[in-house]
Amino acid sequence: MKNLKKLGLALLIIIALLTIAGFFLPRQVHVERSLTIKAAPAAIFTEINTVRSWPRWSPWHGLDPQMQVIYSGPPSGEGAGYSWTSANSNVGNGTLTVTRSQPFERIDISMDFDENGTATGSYLLRPAGQGTRLTWTMDTDLGANPLERYLGLFLDKLVGADFEKGLANLQKLVEAPAATAQR
Template structure:
């Protein structure tokens, strides 16, 4: 009986310690990747300023070809919205809406993953020589949820390679004139 009591007490202490430490962890998760595309910003911009255009280079749609997509709002720019539904755990379900669009410079979107939370994504286009440096960023407020804060530490590992794949796909699409 003493052994069970000690094990239980140890478990409680460990859980309390993990929760306490979580409040010292960052309250935001951020991921950012960049690539230089050999094309001017006006050739890149249409591919990031339309949710419909992202189908051509999205790193996630190839994971589940059965993903159901629907669009609303204008075809481009602010208000253009994508909703998706997938049973695949790495695709999931949610919505993404363009909330800011500065021609040939910036596109900002708001993502809603339902119970998984919300986030903001950006596409920043900067001239670089004769090309365009595209930076795809992601930021999510983790709130005070201890589990979210621990998971936030792994966000770059989980999403970073997808951003690299997506940017490489975007580069191919833009440079090939598709």
């Protein structure tokens, strides 16, 4: 019985220390990935700025073909957006809105993942030799919850992998010979 009390006390101390340590972890998380695409900024910009084109390249649309999407606002540019619902836990539910659209240079978005919080994102387009350097970013505030802050330690790796897939999808889409012939 004495050993069980010691074990319980030790476990309680470990939990308390981990909780306290969690408060010192960063609450702000930044995820960023870049890729140089052999296409003009205009071709890439059009695919991102037109939210109805996102199923063609977004990594999350590919995870759940049954995802329900409702578009809102204009078809492209500032105010364009959509809400989605998905039974797939890797996709979840939420809304996305284009908050800034600076032709051929930058697109900013806001996202609300319902119970999973909010985030902002950007797509930055910069000329790079014969192509365009596309940088995709996301920023979120995890708040005061120490458990969420621990999860934030893995967010760059988890979301970053999806960003890499989305950038590769965009690259295939706009570099394809058919895409070039259509533009």
